[in-house]
Amino acid sequence: MKIIIKILKWIGIVIVSLLVISFILPGKSHVERSRVIKADVTNVFTLVNDLHQWNKWSPWYKLDTTAKMEYFGTGIGKGAGYSWNSTNKNVGKGNLMVTDVKENEFITSDLTFDGMGTSKVKYTFSKEGDGTKITWAMDQDAAGTPITTRPMCKYFYLFMDKMIGPDFEKGLSNMDSVLQSKK
Numbered sequence: 001m002k003i004i005i006k007i008l009k010w011i012g013i014v015i016v017s018l019l020v021i022s023f024i025l026p027g028k029s030h031v032e033r034s035r036v037i038k039a040d041v042t043n044v045f046t047l048v049n050d051l052h053q054w055n056k057w058s059p060w061y062k063l064d065t066t067a068k069m070e071y072f073g074t075g076i077g078k079g080a081g082y083s084w085n086s087t088n089k090n091v092g093k094g095n096l097m098v099t100d101v102k103e104n105e106f107i108t109s110d111l112t113f114d115g116m117g118t119s120k121v122k123y124t125f126s127k128e129g130d131g132t133k134i135t136w137a138m139d140q141d142a143a144g145t146p147i148t149t150r151p152m153c154k155y156f157y158l159f160m161d162k163m164i165g166p167d168f169e170k171g172l173s174n175m176d177s178v179l180q181s182k183k
Protein backbone atom coordinates (compact mmCIF):
# COMPACT_ATOMS: atom_id res chain seq x y z
CA MET A 1 0.00 0.00 0.00
CA LYS A 2 2.88 2.38 0.78
CA ILE A 3 4.30 1.83 -2.71
CA ILE A 4 0.96 2.75 -4.34
CA ILE A 5 0.76 5.95 -2.29
CA LYS A 6 4.35 6.79 -3.22
CA ILE A 7 3.64 6.19 -6.94
CA LEU A 8 0.47 8.32 -6.80
CA LYS A 9 2.40 11.07 -5.00
CA TRP A 10 5.09 11.13 -7.75
CA ILE A 11 2.46 11.11 -10.48
CA GLY A 12 0.79 14.08 -8.78
CA ILE A 13 4.13 15.92 -8.52
CA VAL A 14 4.81 15.35 -12.24
CA ILE A 15 1.33 16.56 -13.25
CA VAL A 16 1.54 19.68 -11.07
CA SER A 17 5.07 20.39 -12.36
CA LEU A 18 3.94 20.13 -15.99
CA LEU A 19 1.03 22.46 -15.26
CA VAL A 20 3.28 25.02 -13.53
CA ILE A 21 5.85 24.87 -16.34
CA SER A 22 3.08 25.52 -18.89
CA PHE A 23 2.62 29.00 -17.37
CA ILE A 24 6.08 30.03 -18.58
CA LEU A 25 5.85 28.43 -22.03
CA PRO A 26 5.14 30.69 -25.01
CA GLY A 27 1.43 31.11 -25.59
CA LYS A 28 1.82 31.71 -29.31
CA SER A 29 3.00 29.73 -32.31
CA HIS A 30 4.05 30.81 -35.81
CA VAL A 31 4.66 28.54 -38.80
CA GLU A 32 5.72 29.97 -42.15
CA ARG A 33 6.97 28.63 -45.46
CA SER A 34 7.63 30.33 -48.82
CA ARG A 35 8.25 29.23 -52.37
CA VAL A 36 8.81 30.95 -55.68
CA ILE A 37 6.54 29.49 -58.35
CA LYS A 38 7.23 30.17 -62.01
CA ALA A 39 3.75 31.46 -62.74
CA ASP A 40 1.99 34.78 -62.96
CA VAL A 41 0.80 36.18 -59.61
CA THR A 42 -2.81 36.15 -60.83
CA ASN A 43 -2.69 32.40 -61.50
CA VAL A 44 -1.13 31.62 -58.10
CA PHE A 45 -3.58 33.93 -56.31
CA THR A 46 -6.59 32.40 -58.11
CA LEU A 47 -5.52 28.86 -57.17
CA VAL A 48 -5.60 29.79 -53.47
CA ASN A 49 -8.54 32.23 -53.57
CA ASP A 50 -10.93 29.65 -55.05
CA LEU A 51 -11.58 27.14 -52.28
CA HIS A 52 -13.01 24.67 -54.81
CA GLN A 53 -9.47 24.31 -56.23
CA TRP A 54 -7.85 23.43 -52.88
CA ASN A 55 -8.33 19.71 -53.45
CA LYS A 56 -5.75 20.05 -56.27
CA TRP A 57 -2.97 21.14 -53.90
CA SER A 58 -3.95 20.73 -50.25
CA PRO A 59 -1.71 18.23 -48.47
CA TRP A 60 -4.58 17.28 -46.15
CA TYR A 61 -7.11 16.60 -48.89
CA LYS A 62 -4.93 13.77 -50.17
CA LEU A 63 -4.99 12.15 -46.69
CA ASP A 64 -8.74 11.60 -46.96
CA THR A 65 -10.37 12.25 -50.31
CA THR A 66 -13.67 10.97 -48.86
CA ALA A 67 -13.90 13.60 -46.12
CA LYS A 68 -17.26 15.34 -46.10
CA MET A 69 -16.80 18.91 -47.40
CA GLU A 70 -19.44 21.65 -47.25
CA TYR A 71 -18.74 25.00 -48.92
CA PHE A 72 -20.48 28.22 -47.99
CA GLY A 73 -20.56 31.58 -49.64
CA THR A 74 -19.39 31.49 -53.24
CA GLY A 75 -16.29 29.49 -52.34
CA ILE A 76 -14.24 32.40 -53.68
CA GLY A 77 -12.92 35.46 -51.85
CA LYS A 78 -13.86 37.17 -48.61
CA GLY A 79 -16.71 35.46 -46.79
CA ALA A 80 -16.14 32.14 -48.51
CA GLY A 81 -15.46 29.08 -46.45
CA TYR A 82 -15.89 25.41 -45.96
CA SER A 83 -16.20 22.84 -43.24
CA TRP A 84 -14.86 19.32 -43.29
CA ASN A 85 -15.43 16.15 -41.34
CA SER A 86 -13.16 13.14 -41.61
CA THR A 87 -12.75 9.91 -39.72
CA ASN A 88 -8.99 10.16 -40.44
CA LYS A 89 -7.41 11.45 -37.21
CA ASN A 90 -4.83 13.41 -39.24
CA VAL A 91 -7.61 15.35 -40.99
CA GLY A 92 -10.25 15.58 -38.27
CA LYS A 93 -13.08 18.06 -38.23
CA GLY A 94 -13.15 21.83 -38.56
CA ASN A 95 -13.84 24.83 -40.73
CA LEU A 96 -12.12 27.62 -42.61
CA MET A 97 -13.47 31.12 -43.25
CA VAL A 98 -11.78 33.64 -45.56
CA THR A 99 -11.70 36.90 -43.59
CA ASP A 100 -9.93 39.31 -45.93
CA VAL A 101 -8.62 39.43 -49.48
CA LYS A 102 -6.57 41.95 -51.43
CA GLU A 103 -6.38 40.73 -55.00
CA ASN A 104 -2.95 39.37 -55.97
CA GLU A 105 -1.49 40.50 -52.62
CA PHE A 106 -2.91 38.49 -49.71
CA ILE A 107 -5.64 36.20 -48.41
CA THR A 108 -6.34 35.81 -44.68
CA SER A 109 -8.55 33.22 -43.05
CA ASP A 110 -9.60 31.77 -39.73
CA LEU A 111 -8.94 28.04 -39.45
CA THR A 112 -10.68 26.17 -36.65
CA PHE A 113 -9.90 22.57 -35.78
CA ASP A 114 -12.59 21.04 -33.58
CA GLY A 115 -11.62 21.57 -29.93
CA MET A 116 -8.27 23.23 -30.74
CA GLY A 117 -9.18 26.90 -31.08
CA THR A 118 -8.81 29.14 -34.11
CA SER A 119 -5.62 29.80 -36.05
CA LYS A 120 -5.00 32.83 -38.25
CA VAL A 121 -3.75 31.84 -41.70
CA LYS A 122 -2.29 34.21 -44.26
CA TYR A 123 -1.12 33.71 -47.83
CA THR A 124 0.91 36.55 -49.34
CA PHE A 125 1.81 36.91 -53.00
CA SER A 126 4.54 39.03 -54.59
CA LYS A 127 6.27 39.13 -57.95
CA GLU A 128 9.80 37.77 -57.78
CA GLY A 129 11.86 37.54 -60.96
CA ASP A 130 9.84 35.66 -63.56
CA GLY A 131 7.61 34.06 -60.93
CA THR A 132 5.55 34.61 -57.84
CA LYS A 133 6.71 34.26 -54.26
CA ILE A 134 3.95 32.80 -52.12
CA THR A 135 4.25 32.74 -48.35
CA TRP A 136 1.93 30.55 -46.29
CA ALA A 137 1.84 31.45 -42.60
CA MET A 138 -0.21 30.33 -39.61
CA ASP A 139 -0.41 31.92 -36.16
CA GLN A 140 -1.97 30.42 -33.08
CA ASP A 141 -2.61 31.92 -29.69
CA ALA A 142 -3.38 29.78 -26.65
CA ALA A 143 -5.51 32.62 -25.26
CA GLY A 144 -8.13 31.61 -27.85
CA THR A 145 -8.36 28.02 -26.62
CA PRO A 146 -10.51 26.68 -23.80
CA ILE A 147 -8.76 27.17 -20.45
CA THR A 148 -8.85 23.42 -19.81
CA THR A 149 -6.76 22.70 -22.91
CA ARG A 150 -4.50 25.79 -22.78
CA PRO A 151 -1.55 24.12 -20.96
CA MET A 152 -1.59 21.22 -23.44
CA CYS A 153 -1.74 23.66 -26.40
CA LYS A 154 1.33 25.49 -25.13
CA TYR A 155 3.33 22.24 -25.10
CA PHE A 156 1.90 21.40 -28.53
CA TYR A 157 3.05 24.80 -29.89
CA LEU A 158 6.67 23.88 -29.12
CA PHE A 159 6.50 21.31 -31.93
CA MET A 160 4.13 23.08 -34.32
CA ASP A 161 6.75 24.17 -36.86
CA LYS A 162 8.13 20.64 -37.19
CA MET A 163 4.64 19.16 -37.45
CA ILE A 164 2.93 21.63 -39.81
CA GLY A 165 5.90 23.09 -41.70
CA PRO A 166 6.45 19.98 -43.87
CA ASP A 167 2.74 20.01 -44.79
CA PHE A 168 3.04 23.65 -45.87
CA GLU A 169 6.09 22.74 -47.97
CA LYS A 170 4.17 19.87 -49.58
CA GLY A 171 1.19 22.13 -50.28
CA LEU A 172 3.41 24.80 -51.89
CA SER A 173 5.10 22.12 -53.99
CA ASN A 174 1.67 20.80 -55.03
CA MET A 175 0.63 24.34 -56.05
CA ASP A 176 3.77 24.59 -58.17
CA SER A 177 3.01 21.25 -59.84
CA VAL A 178 -0.61 22.21 -60.56
CA LEU A 179 0.40 25.51 -62.10
CA GLN A 180 3.25 23.98 -64.14
CA SER A 181 0.90 21.34 -65.56
CA LYS A 182 -1.35 24.12 -66.91
CA LYS A 183 1.46 25.47 -69.12
